């Protein structure tokens with residue numbers, strides 16, 4: 001399968017260029033869009049990749065000779081925030097990813113909430129406008145089909161009379177183009193309302209907003225933050241610390257890598273909740289620690 005071959009090829013390339021001895025590699029973490037059965041490492045369903053029941057962990061393990069863990073990509077970001085990011089000391093928090101897709105990682109009482117079948121957090125597919133625009137998932141009126149990057153670009157393209165790329169969209173926002181700012185602000189307000197409802201439902205202490213959509217800046221993000229503060233039940237919104245995470249694409253890689261550390265530190269006796277050791281520039285300390293606990 002092409003994806004497995006590509007992952008194997010790139011993993012070997014990273015090992016070669018980093019000059020890490022294979023015997024020192026603890027494992028491979030894979031973050032994927034979709035519903036993931038983590039126990040078996042099978043992608044049950046991904047509309048983005050058009051996959052159904054695709055085995056990932058098994059074939060990769062056989063090819064690389066290393067342990068492999070697979071998890072939903074938004075969930076890996078939540079785990080990374082807990083272990084090496086803004087949520088080190090948080091117990092209940094949300095990571096909201098904005099961009100092509102709209103996703104939500106939910107951490108409750110320091111544990112990732114995955115749902116009964118590993119499909120929790122498909123926040124972008126809540127129907128908020130029945131009969132609205134068609135979503136990539138095949139249904140109509142999903143949040144993602146209204147405020148995802150594709151929807152925003154489509155609306156701006158209609159106004160400009162040509163296909164507006166991601167870079168052009170960003171440029172138009174930076175230039176304060178009135179039509180574009182109107183579309184982006186409106187998307188931010190709609191998304192903010194949905195996020196406020198989730199905050200009312202789950203009462204998190206921290207909300208981390210990340211993903212490529214954050215590049216649209218204050219025009220998109222301010223209405224989201226304002227809605228969280230103004231549209232939540234009672235004073236819940238004012239008790240939520242909102243952080244914008246500016247990690248680039250590396251965040252997804254850090255998230256996937258954290259899966260390996262998380263599994264290894266779940267060994268009996270490991271103080272995996274200790275926040276002090278999980279600062280990003282102490283990763284070498286962590287790696288040595290993991291090595292010493294290896295069984």
Ligand SMILES: [Zn+2]
Pocket residue numbers: 124125126135136137138139142144
């Ligand atoms: Zn959908």
